[in-house]
Amino acid sequence: MTVDWGDGSPIEQRNYGGSFAGDWTHAYAAEGAYVITATEALCPGTNVDTLTVTVGSSLLDPSGPLFMPAVVGVVLGIVGVGLANGKVPPAGGPRGRIGGPGAGGPPVPQPRPRLRLLEGIPASMVAHLVSLRDIPMRARLQFPVMQPPRIGIVPGQPTDLWEDVPCQHGCGKLGYTVAGWFCRNPTCPGRGR
Numbered sequence: 001m002t003v004d005w006g007d008g009s010p011i012e013q014r015n016y017g018g019s020f021a022g023d024w025t026h027a028y029a030a031e032g033a034y035v036i037t038a039t040e041a042l043c044p045g046t047n048v049d050t051l052t053v054t055v056g057s058s059l060l061d062p063s064g065p066l067f068m069p070a071v072v073g074v075v076l077g078i079v080g081v082g083l084a085n086g087k088v089p090p091a092g093g094p095r096g097r098i099g100g101p102g103a104g105g106p107p108v109p110q111p112r113p114r115l116r117l118l119e120g121i122p123a124s125m126v127a128h129l130v131s132l133r134d135i136p137m138r139a140r141l142q143f144p145v146m147q148p149p150r151i152g153i154v155p156g157q158p159t160d161l162w163e164d165v166p167c168q169h170g171c172g173k174l175g176y177t178v179a180g181w182f183c184r185n186p187t188c189p190g191r192g193r
């Protein structure tokens with residue numbers, strides 16, 4: 001019967017005389033996984049059997065050199081997860097801000113700041129841009145600079161950004177200058193004296 005130890009060493013051969021266990025051993029020179037192949041070719045037919053063994057230590061082998069570092073790593077990992085999930089005290093101390101809402105108690109909803117939403121979008125200043133010389137004398141500013149005229153948006157319909165901005169006194173369209181929106185009609189009833 002022959003045995004191939006799977007590590008490149010010469011194939012051993014012995015005569016079968018009883019039990020092989022105990023007196024047929026092999027020492028491996030390096031760690032790793034080896035496939036032991038036993039072959040018996042003398043009896044009628046050839047019988048082959050294999051066995052895979054792992055030589056060396058693993059992380060879970062208490063006698064191995066890597067066991068303690070592995071245990072320490074696992075413990076530190078668990079501690080790290082615990083710290084990451086720990087309860088974080090609020091800023092300014094565990095009692096919260098001095099005199100602030102919710103100090104020492106559950107959080108209190110704060111009033112929402114007034115949000116001003118304007119409808120539509122500003123009319124195109126480029127499409128209506130004119131020179132100040134095109135504005136009649138004593139014409140009045142019709143829209144504050146910070147509140148330009150806006151074009152309403154109708155759902156389902158395209159919005160014309162270049163839409164004309166009518167005069168508030170019903171005499172035509174406005175022109176946009178560096179000073180704001182003015183009516184271009186010299187006879188606009190909205191003119192000042």
Ligand SMILES: [Zn+2]
Binds near residue numbers: 169172189
């Ligand atoms: Zn006008």
